[in-house]
Amino acid sequence: MLKFLFQKLLLLFIFTSAIAQEVQTEVVPPYNIKTVTFVQNGSNVVPIFELGSSFQLQFDDLFGNEANYYFEVTHCDYNWKPTDIPKTDYIRGFDNQRITDYTNSFNTLQIYSHYRLSFPNQFATQLRLSGNYMLKILNEDREVVFSKKFILYEERSTVTAQVKRSRNLSNINYMQNLDFAIASTEINFQTPAQSVKVLLLQNGNFNTAIKNVIPQYTIGNQLIYKYDKETQFWAGNEFLYFENKDIRAASNNVGKVGTNNDIYNSYLYTNQARANQIYSVYQDVNGNFVVKNINGSDNEIEADYAWVYFTLSAPTFRLNKDIYITGMFNNYSLSPEYKMEYNTDKGVYEKAIMIKQGFTNFQYTIADKKGVIDNENAVDGNFYQTENEYMILVYYKENTDRYQRVIGKGNANSINIVN
Numbered sequence: 001m002l003k004f005l006f007q008k009l010l011l012l013f014i015f016t017s018a019i020a021q022e023v024q025t026e027v028v029p030p031y032n033i034k035t036v037t038f039v040q041n042g043s044n045v046v047p048i049f050e051l052g053s054s055f056q057l058q059f060d061d062l063f064g065n066e067a068n069y070y071f072e073v074t075h076c077d078y079n080w081k082p083t084d085i086p087k088t089d090y091i092r093g094f095d096n097q098r099i100t101d102y103t104n105s106f107n108t109l110q111i112y113s114h115y116r117l118s119f120p121n122q123f124a125t126q127l128r129l130s131g132n133y134m135l136k137i138l139n140e141d142r143e144v145v146f147s148k149k150f151i152l153y154e155e156r157s158t159v160t161a162q163v164k165r166s167r168n169l170s171n172i173n174y175m176q177n178l179d180f181a182i183a184s185t186e187i188n189f190q191t192p193a194q195s196v197k198v199l200l201l202q203n204g205n206f207n208t209a210i211k212n213v214i215p216q217y218t219i220g221n222q223l224i225y226k227y228d229k230e231t232q233f234w235a236g237n238e239f240l241y242f243e244n245k246d247i248r249a250a251s252n253n254v255g256k257v258g259t260n261n262d263i264y265n266s267y268l269y270t271n272q273a274r275a276n277q278i279y280s281v282y283q284d285v286n287g288n289f290v291v292k293n294i295n296g297s298d299n300e301i302e303a304d305y306a307w308v309y310f311t312l313s314a315p316t317f318r319l320n321k322d323i324y325i326t327g328m329f330n331n332y333s334l335s336p337e338y339k340m341e342y343n344t345d346k347g348v349y350e351k352a353i354m355i356k357q358g359f360t361n362f363q364y365t366i367a368d369k370k371g372v373i374d375n376e377n378a379v380d381g382n383f384y385q386t387e388n389e390y391m392i393l394v395y396y397k398e399n400t401d402r403y404q405r406v407i408g409k410g411n412a413n414s415i416n417i418v419n
Helices: 002-020
Strands: 033-040 043-045 048-050 055-061 070-076 102-104 113-119 131-138 144-153 158-165 175-183 196-202 205-211 217-219 222-225 232-234 240-243 254-258 264-268 289-291 305-313 322-326 341-343 348-356 358-367 389-396 405-413
Touching (some): 033 144, 033 348, 055 131, 055 144, 144 405, 158 389, 158 405, 175 389, 175 405, 322 348
Parallel strands (some): 048 144, 264 305
Antiparallel strands (some): 033 043, 033 055, 055 113, 070 131, 102 113, 131 144, 158 175, 196 205, 217 222, 240 358, 289 358, 305 348, 322 358, 341 348
16 A cells, blocks of 8 residues: 555656646737736836846736736746746745736726736845746636746846858848857856857747857857857848827828727738838837827826737738737737738738737738748748847856856847848
8 A cells, every 4th residue: 555655656746847847838818918018117128137127017908807816937947947946046035926016997998907017026026046937927716827938137248249141142132140259257168068058039039039059169268159050040021010109090001990899990001012022121119019199198008909900912922821910019929819811802811909009010920830930931021131139148057056047148230230
């Protein structure tokens, strides 16, 4: 009997350990949760923050019933597997607490409750270690409603970077290459090929991140990355945008406004696929968005929601893949809520999405049934002149460390691209 009980306990331990080490993936918010974003200094930002700085997670619940939500923070390694560090080591204070900072919308047709979760907060929740984090929002039954990645970094190294055109003549007009170097006066890099890892992001999009690139060579304590292929991104095209800060009036790229379905409708002009056109400069905010109601004083709760109707004419698109509408407004999500449908009568792709009013960047993304993005055959093409914002994050773990620290962050913009 004791042997049988011991075997069951051992199996339970192995099972729970395996569950704990599963790769953490973001859970897509349900329909009623909208405008999930990290905010710092009043602006929506890519969720990469210096250790010790203040920031917020904000989101809206369209049910508007002041539901109870709780939060949980998990420290992860480079590959987004939970670390075995005790929670008390990476959090000062508490998580698993109810979010108490919320306000109901005011003077809007679409009611909602607006939630704010600050770090640090009234529960003295303060994150103590750099690294990858998964923030989970739970309901009263402690079920995960949605989750979001964020990263904390330390300033213990410097990253210098330059965006260059591809060195491969076959795609020199379509790709951008990152050349960068990492140096530190505080850390003497030990076996950098094993201990140093990098994460390369284009416009804050984790779906297209480049990982697992080792230093090409070293000069003293400086790590050099001058690859021809391993650090290349498809350049894409400038983001499209629409503006409905005055939700009752047609404005930039909004052709007409309606009020069906009890809330406002913003019908955008039809977008033409730009892959076969020449490159044109569009002033964008690299996928970001700004919530704004010019007739209100508090945008967080006075900005309304509208059904935004997108139409895309892409007659040469023949791949057996799907087209999605993505941007930071939906965390570049490839969920069914953002997949376009083909209207055979009109010969165009269409989709209506409920979006909070303001200024919104978006793009059309091609992906297969498994969610693999096809940037090479982008609807709007790839042009080396495209202005993109790049981030380089440096992870480091010495032999005696318990976790991978993020010891530096670098930035580069392709507006300064060179040959």
